[in-house]
Amino acid sequence: MGAEQTVSDIGEFALINAISARLTPPSAENTSVGIGDDSAIISARGGQAVACVDMLAQGVHFRLDWSSANDVGRKAAAQNLADIYAMGAKPTALLVALALPADTPVSWVLELADGLNEEAQKVGVSVVGGDIVRADAITISVTALGELGDRTPILRSGARSGDILAVAGKLGYSAAGLLLLSRGFRSPRAVVNAHRVPEPAYDLAEQALHATAMIDISDGLVSDVRHIAKASGVQARIETDRIQIPADLQEVGGAFNEDPLQWILTGGEDHAFVATFSDALSVPKSWNIIGHMEEGPAQVLVDGLLTESGGWDHFGA
């Protein structure tokens, strides 16, 4: 049988064919031209396309010893799809660019494709195009596309004084999972897995199409609420007594003598959604109210105290 087959053993075109064969073909409704032409052609009902891109780099966003290829694929897709939902849009397709070392096992790339495909299929879309190049380390760039139809986009700038601030989805799990993995632990699984693969609450974002502002939490709750506050020109107040700390985060916090609230306030990469609503009654079920917006400087107060930092900077400045 010999050693495991690498991408340089089979070559670029065979690799693309093998990947394409694993992907769920897009619906004709969503995609009139998919993989195999110069560009893909994707539906954009309403005459506008919604688009975002995120990049994952080996050693920075994932470690091959911590995450399976499938995990990496799902994570890459999830964080982009969350950005489409955070605009109040409906995803239509993913495009994927991959930089791979020549000795990358073909099996790793196919599992990555499976992960991308699985996450995309959760919301009914497919990978419809991409690029594969040789490089010294693995880098994955995912572009997500979406459409608005007759929906109004939900911007970061729409929050008004008096609006209610609410979150949907898990918070702090990815940060706690990272701590566990970095200390050599592999459990509690719900926490560790949350770092490997975020699970954005796409369905809860779909229930918030009437939100006045929305963002998906990639940098950290405080940091991303600050983005809304700055774009909207209002002050945000987060009240931590409204934030319930899940039992598994309490457990991990106790074990490491860390305050789990810090993970919830500042941990990135969970891709929960935070949004503002014009009144408390319009906050959808399963969203949790954590504060409100008011007249004042464009900043975030946590329990009345100004927080200047709290988030993830890629270059650590």
Added chain:
Amino acid sequence: MGAEQTVSDIGEFALINAISARLTPPSAENTSVGIGDDSAIISARGGQAVACVDMLAQGVHFRLDWSSANDVGRKAAAQNLADIYAMGAKPTALLVALALPADTPVSWVLELADGLNEEAQKVGVSVVGGDIVRADAITISVTALGELGDRTPILRSGARSGDILAVAGKLGYSAAGLLLLSRGFRSPRAVVNAHRVPEPAYDLAEQALHATAMIDISDGLVSDVRHIAKASGVQARIETDRIQIPADLQEVGGAFNEDPLQWILTGGEDHAFVATFSDALSVPKSWNIIGHMEEGPAQVLVDGLLTESGGWDHFGA
């Protein structure tokens, strides 16, 4: 003054602000939401978005000692914009994902942004979103978006027996330029520069909206004509006596005892356009007829001889 400022000196958010300040803001007609929200919102007249992605990796697609940051930015934009034109579409926007080592000079990144912006502005579009992450080597992923309006997309699969095969733009220059650079030469400048920055003949592609099939030449003329032949199920015949070899390619060929025709037939990365037209009269001015399509196996004959290879494979299989 101290050492040159690096991206880790100023941090991710300051870097994004500095880049954004250099970019030409998009037209309101093309982009209702640009940099600064979860996603961009871009016009897609006709209700369909055209999208493609390409990745450039340091050491594979560019070398920092051969290409300026501006060159790299222009190349990254050009190769994607060419893919949009090759669909018969009109570009609307670029999204850019950058992986950067922490010690990358800020000035390099800003020049890269200038290059992306300059090439995008050639066709009236802007960079409207992106992502920046830390990594060990520079990787650039560009997503180009386009719209069709009331145009019909031009696919690779539309060529028919009897169609005329024609090319628009420079061919073989990038391959000859690569040879020159790899031997330590910096002239003839037109040839060397063609490797650093392709100059797709966007305007000539716009004149070919009635083409039956079109592709931009990234892998090499023969290889990309084979893509059309296979997708269309027809045989392509290229007649080399119809191909004029430019004086500067003859000069380089003579100096290195190489046949410049090989660069024209197999050199990639020039991003010239090759297309098929239903008859010779409909071939636009400034396009050069190089052959025709006929009944037969889905393959390419060059002067009647079958060519099985002739192109660029990223993993060299």
